[in-house]
Amino acid sequence: MNSLNHLQRDFIDSVFQLDGAATQSILSQLNGTTQLSIKEQFKIYQQSIHDGLTNALQQIYPVCTELVGERYFYSMARKYILSNPSRSPDLTDYGESFSKYIKHHPVITTVPYLSDMAKLEWAYHRAFHAPNETGFNIESIYKYSAEQLTKCIFFLPDSHHFISSHFPIDRIWEMHQTANEDSLEIEKHAGYYFVFRKSYEIHIDRLTKHEYLFLKAVKQNIPFIEIYDQLADETIASKLLVHSLQMGWINHFTPENI
DSSP, X not given: OOHHHHHHHHHHHHHTTXXXXXXXXXHTTOOOOSSSOHHHHHHHHHHHHHHHHHHHHHHHOHHHHHHHOHHHHHXXXXXXXXXXXXXXXXXXGTTTTHHHHHHTSGGGXXXXXXXXXXXXXXXXXXXXXXXXOOOOOGXXXXXXXXXXHTTOEEEOOTTOEEEEESSOHHHHHHHTTSSOOOOOOOOOOOEEXXXXXXXXXXXXXXXXXXXXXXXXXXXXXXXXXXXXXXXXXXXXXXXXXXXXXXXXXXXXXXXXXX
């Protein structure tokens, strides 16, 4: 490893307090000033990076912040940052594993749906920053017969995310988008959600189990006839295809197999 790579590795390890030897190596290469000591200078870099990542997490997870309170979220985020240093120069890439961290955090005993809410907010965040897509051209499908369409492969939007939860996280999320102070009784139930971007609007759609299984099958990029075989019900498969097109859950299709 060349000296520059070694220096960069030591700097990252010392910023996130992963290696005491790395910190000593970095400090030995800095010069103090009459105003600041070597440790004080390094602390500025460290604090700046930690603050930037903390602010990024608060912007990505605003509902999670409200659910536990800003001070508690700040403390939780700081601990997450120490064990999960950023690996990308783009702040929009940071925080994907935050829901997994929450799942094993003591706060989950008092706010049991917090980890699932983090999954929803991450999906919203990634969908928001996804590239623009033109959307499905419904007229393009009319020139094919029903038999030909069974050989087509349909595709979900690139911005899509699937989420499953035993809590009504979509309703909890909606309540935090307004000043609505109505209470919501949180009851456990099996729920499926499809998050995607349509034009410039982010959709959080609750799915039935049939819709969830259908879209999961579509995600495999297999011909529609194979999806029908998986569902073992042509009527349901056809209705789900039409409904998915109407909802914007399917972005485009390819007739290459015809």
